[in-house]
Amino acid sequence: MRVLVVEDDAAIADAVCATLARAGHAVDRLGRGRDAERALRDHPYDLLLLDLGLPDSDGADLLRSLRQRGDTMPVLVITARDALRERVRTLDLGADDYLVKPFALAELEARIRALQRRRATQGAPELVVGRLHLDLAGRRASLDGMPLELTARELGLLEALAMRRDRVVSRASLVEALCDWDTTLTDNGLDISIYRLRRKLEGSGARVRTMRGLGYLLEAGDD
Ligand code: CA
Numbered sequence: 001m002r003v004l005v006v007e008d009d010a011a012i013a014d015a016v017c018a019t020l021a022r023a024g025h026a027v028d029r030l031g032r033g034r035d036a037e038r039a040l041r042d043h044p045y046d047l048l049l050l051d052l053g054l055p056d057s058d059g060a061d062l063l064r065s066l067r068q069r070g071d072t073m074p075v076l077v078i079t080a081r082d083a084l085r086e087r088v089r090t091l092d093l094g095a096d097d098y099l100v101k102p103f104a105l106a107e108l109e110a111r112i113r114a115l116q117r118r119r120a121t122q123g124a125p126e127l128v129v130g131r132l133h134l135d136l137a138g139r140r141a142s143l144d145g146m147p148l149e150l151t152a153r154e155l156g157l158l159e160a161l162a163m164r165r166d167r168v169v170s171r172a173s174l175v176e177a178l179c180d181w182d183t184t185l186t187d188n189g190l191d192i193s194i195y196r197l198r199r200k201l202e203g204s205g206a207r208v209r210t211m212r213g214l215g216y217l218l219e220a221g222d223d
Pocket of ligand 1: 054
């Protein structure tokens, strides 16, 4: 999943970004509200982690304008403001969840998994396609209960397809979901990852179907 972290405190941003990258997410990082506004218009993100106290603006204004233009992207607010009034206001503005600083990274990860799960499966703990079970919270895939060994990129690819199940996902969207600004994925690299994922899904009852000129579709059915 591709995440935008908007946080001006370098130590917190370092820790959060390292944690997310270790979990296999593509992470972009910004410290100013205006830069974040631009990035959000230019790239499709799966999650926004938003600090409210930014040097050039109030994160709450950014959140308000995001929701006003109808963007439903999950937003997790990270804030130093602990007052009840602030927490209520943050949720009313359209945040999906919030964490008050200082917070434990393990809690941040758990809340992100919960948001991801809610988004992808309306709260169900896992997605099932054929005999493939994808546990979005635990970030594990299995076939008939046996773990399916996937690389971080293959898992990211499977999640990107599974979260848009039965819809065609373009190659550009897959690249956006898998790469941050510092990583590139060539056409060939994407082809190789798709090829390897397909090999691992053989006989699973789940397949990645090519929609010529449009993209890919995860659906039930064997090749
Ligand atoms: Ca701040």
